[in-house]
Amino acid sequence: MTRPPVYVTRPILPPLDAVQDLMREIWQSRILSNGGPILQRFEAALGAYLGVDHISLVNNASLGLVLALRHHGITGEVITPPFSFVATSHAIRWAGAEPVFADIDPVTLNLDPAEVEKRITDRTQAILAVHCYGVPCDTEALGDIARRHGLKLIYDAAHAFGVRDDSGRSVCLAGDxxxxxxxxTKVFNTFEGGAIIAPDRETKLALDRLGNYGIVDETTVLETGLNTKMSELNAAVGLALLPQVDEAIADRERIATRYRDALSGVAGVRAVCPTGRAGHNYYHFPIQVGPGYPVGRDALYARLRQDGLFARRYFYPLISDLPMYRDLPSADPAALPAARQAADQVLCLPIFPGLDPVDQERIIAIVRSPC
Known part of the structure; x- marks a missing residue:
């Protein structure tokens, strides 16, 4: 009998009864948006879980990125990696600024601070770095560069829910x-949604206002804002799911550890993300398929698909190869060798809570012997 397909991820869902209880509250209050009581409870619970004090909830992370850039008045150049989901660079453009691509570190696959420094000009206003696969950037080095050059430092932490640095502090407290x-698809979801982690209450309130059209009160609008508000429905999903997250991350870690142990001796395969590291969330399990492996990355990708196992080439193609960006001077492939190698070699294997061990063993067997 043919087994059902296995995709690279599968969303976790909160207990339906818990969501229904919150839905009843919404139906009784008839408050659906505009910072209602469910959203306020979710915001407080989320802050306690993450260990952060100031959160501005938004309806998706892409608009959160735009809002962050707009809040800081960024209209010049923003240094960012080409190895990311396209939303990172799209947000820069939608905010009215221009992306400048800098190469990544070949080990962590995060923005390389030395390459960032090379890209700084008199038009540079900000750095938009990405904690790729939830692996923290070199926040100390990037912070030093930003301070010395007077730049804003914003982190696309889309992959980094719950991730902590070596001191146990939320990685989301780094930067501006x-x-x-x-x-x-993320480790924690509200179906659609996101959050901006702010350094202080004043900034949080300014972001909330900017995300509500710039409205101060019934007759006062201070700035050209957006609508980035999270609804009560999405907040209810998040509030109901939050108690399940630790168990889900623990399950991800077990799956990641099995992959790493089983593939550690396979020539030409490198597991990108660490296992057994306190504070990691195991969002993806990316491997690099390099020299010494019997087939190329794309051949392995195709071989897995033959068995209904849908790995993903995250991130391929590079953002800098896309038609709206490839003519930028910073998109020159010769200046982005590490990003180019990652785009050609990385394959994310299926990982999600509840992945059937039988299916994981099928994946492992094919990676071990693709021919």
Whole structure:
């Protein structure tokens, strides 16, 4: 009998009874948006879980990125990696600024601070770095560069829900602002949604206002804002799901550890993300398929698909190869060798809570022997 397909991820869902209880509250209050009581409870619970004090909830992380850039008045150049989901660079453009691509570190696959420094000009206003696969950037080095050059430092932390640095502090407290994604595919989701982690209450309130059209009160609008508000329905999903997250991350860690142990001796395969590291969330399990492996990355990708196992080439193609960006001077492939190698070699294997061990063993067997 043919087994059902296995995709690279599968969303976790909160207990339906818990959501229904919150739905009844919404139906009784008839408050659906505009910072209602469910959203306020979710915001407080989320802050306690993450260990952060100031959160501005948004309806998706892409608009959260735009809002962060607009809040800081960024209209010049923003240094960012080409190895990311396209939303990172799209947000820069939608905010009225221009992306400048800098190469990544070949080990962590995060923005390389030395390459960032090379890209700084008199038009540079900000750095938008990405905690790729939830692996923290070199926040100390990037912070030093930003301070020395007077730049804003914003983190696309879409992959980094719950991730902590070596001191146990939330990685989202680094830089000027960090943006989380609560999309359905993430470690934690509200179906659609996100959050901006702010350094203080004043900034949080300014972001809330900017995300509500710039409205101060019934007759006062201070700025050209957006509508980035999270609804009560999405907040209810998040509030009901939050108690399940630790168990889900623990399950991800077990799956990641099995992958790493089983593939550690396979020539030409490197597991990108660490296992057994306190504070990691195991959002993806990316491997690099390099020299010494019997087939190329794309051949392995195709071989897995033959068995209904849908790995993903995250991130391929590079953002800098897309038609709206490839003519930028910073998109020159010769200046982005590490990003180019990652785009050609990385394959994310299926990982999600509840992945059937039989299916994981099928994946492992094919990676071990693709021919």
């Amino acid at each position: 602002l960090s943006i989380l994604s609560f999309h359905a």
